[in-house]
Amino acid sequence: MPSSPVPRPALGLIGFGAFGRLAAEHLAPLFSLRVHDPFVPDAAFAAFDLLPCGLEEAAACPVVILATPVSTLAEVVRAIAPHLQPGALVLDVGSVKVRPAAIMRAGLPPGVDIVATHPLFGPQSARDGLRGLKIAVCAVRGDRARRVGAVLRRAFGLDVILTTPEAHDREAAAVQGLTHLIAKVLVAMEPLPTRMTTRSFDLVMQAVGMVRHDAPEVFHAIERENPYAAEVRRRFFDLAARMDGGSASMAGPAE
Amino acid sequence: MPSSPVPRPALGLIGFGAFGRLAAEHLAPLFSLRVHDPFVPDAAFAAFDLLPCGLEEAAACPVVILATPVSTLAEVVRAIAPHLQPGALVLDVGSVKVRPAAIMRAGLPPGVDIVATHPLFGPQSARDGLRGLKIAVCAVRGDRARRVGAVLRRAFGLDVILTTPEAHDREAAAVQGLTHLIAKVLVAMEPLPTRMTTRSFDLVMQAVGMVRHDAPEVFHAIERENPYAAEVRRRFFDLAARMDGGSASMAGPAE
Structure with missing residues (x-):
């Protein structure tokens, strides 16, 4: 050698x-x-x-x-x-x-x-x-x-x-916080369709597949150790709830 | 000719x-x-x-x-x-x-x-x-x-x-209902980071980009004319809310 x-x-x-x-x-x-x-x-x-x-x-x-x-x-x-x-x-x-x-x-x-x-x-x-x-x-x-x-x-x-570090955590709170949040909800909703899917749904599920096996330490860091994470979570849930309310009041005769 | x-x-x-x-x-x-x-x-x-x-x-x-x-x-x-x-x-x-x-x-x-x-x-x-x-x-x-x-x-x-038609609407309620729901919340959260992003976040935003300009009629059909859409929305918001509650109670000293 x-x-x-x-x-x-x-x-x-x-x-x-x-x-x-x-x-x-x-x-x-x-x-x-x-x-x-x-x-x-x-x-x-x-x-x-x-x-x-x-x-x-x-x-x-x-x-x-x-x-x-x-x-x-x-x-x-x-x-x-x-x-x-x-x-x-x-x-x-x-x-x-x-x-x-x-x-x-x-x-x-x-x-x-x-x-x-x-x-x-x-x-x-x-x-x-x-x-x-x-x-x-x-x-x-x-x-x-x-x-x-x-x-x-x-x-x-x-x-x-x-x-x-501050600018990083602010952006990461949105980027990683939202990806993990969405992935957690979708994984909890499984089984989800795999055959009759759209291209956009396939992309979302591909993203879910990339983070679903992340180590628990990664989840913990993203959700608990990022000082801006709570604010992003709060905004996501507030907006989702507002949309939910809007849906309910607008619900037409969908039989 | x-x-x-x-x-x-x-x-x-x-x-x-x-x-x-x-x-x-x-x-x-x-x-x-x-x-x-x-x-x-x-x-x-x-x-x-x-x-x-x-x-x-x-x-x-x-x-x-x-x-x-x-x-x-x-x-x-x-x-x-x-x-x-x-x-x-x-x-x-x-x-x-x-x-x-x-x-x-x-x-x-x-x-x-x-x-x-x-x-x-x-x-x-x-x-x-x-x-x-x-x-x-x-x-x-x-x-x-x-x-x-x-x-x-x-x-x-x-x-x-x-x-x-029944099997279709059941699957479409999840596939299209969830994609549009997520896209709506994320669009409402904009501006979101575009540079410091992960691959999984890029995939989610690519999916959002594919449906964000869909005609209002498409949104309407997916949300109001699918008899299973309300149930999917309900499950998504319930799970998200449960996660939100879990987060709050587990919140550690993230300073």
Whole structure:
């Protein structure tokens, strides 16, 4: 086996769930991965030609990606803080950004740069590759957000959206909040027709199919950890109720 | 100009709105069209190389297609009844089937065969041709439904679904009722994000885009003339409300 001329830089990945594995698959050619996840069996690592490593080793890399549920981020930040190197770059990948950015800013030592990201895709939508998929990137501490964006664009063909945690969460509350809300109601109404369908209904059900198997942590983050989610839900239900009322009063002789 | 060896059979088309025009475009190579619609300017006919004709002439063809709104069907049936030839075949194309089938059965003379159809597509979804698009076909009187289905399959590549008016309306209440309900709520919530979107949200909005410009008559038929529509709406709002309640009680410290 020819050894590569330049050794690949080490990258620490904390969390090896569905998204951690997707990230590992695409990062492996560029980085020497140090993956830590005490809740995943060794066999899962073996499938990626990886050995699990300890938290300290993963956290000591020059770049560290946190791919754990948003709800456990504070705990993970506390655990890795003592092991981070000065000048290291820490990124997260959660579905919301206001709270995670605040948690990382408060809990990570001052010499560490922080970039918050939200890949707007999962294993389902990335099945045919990453090219053209979207990722939101927010500067939290330091000036490396633009550079991170450039790498994501160049190396993976991602559509990089530079934004702020607040602007992100406001849009995500609508985009993900509404998709999940609609999917939940439609799944609860099943069985729904599969043969006598219109193209528009097929598109809606295709969307439902993409999110219905999302991990419960993803639902939780979208519904509970996004500060704007409640407002979007409220508007949706208010408008739906108003339409319902309108329907009732207009109901004609539909026999 | 060489005259065609076999003269094309005459087909009467009553109604020259959005769907009537789509039908005319695809039927013109096979039939000699006699189109009647007193509410459409001559220029619209000219664009199809057609001259408008009187109700009597259109109704006297061996095949007559009714492409008027469901809400005016009873009136149209009354108007054409005296002019239909014995053995003629009458078809409708409305979005619901129970009421139209009953109206046609009651109002068309006994010697006339009746086939109720619902093309599950419109000008939008037929932009790239008819092949593979779905059409529901119901026998109402006489035994020509299967033959109609075979022609639609062979001549246009349509996916023909032989069904009954009741089975059709039950499925359509879910398929079209839910799509239109969701589209109405989302349109009312606009502006919605267009850049920072997920693939599943894009699919939902694509579906919304396909139905948002549907004629008001289509909405009306789907919501008011389908006997099962109210039940579907009720289930959707009940489930949504239950989820809303669940959300409220589970709401954690999302700050």
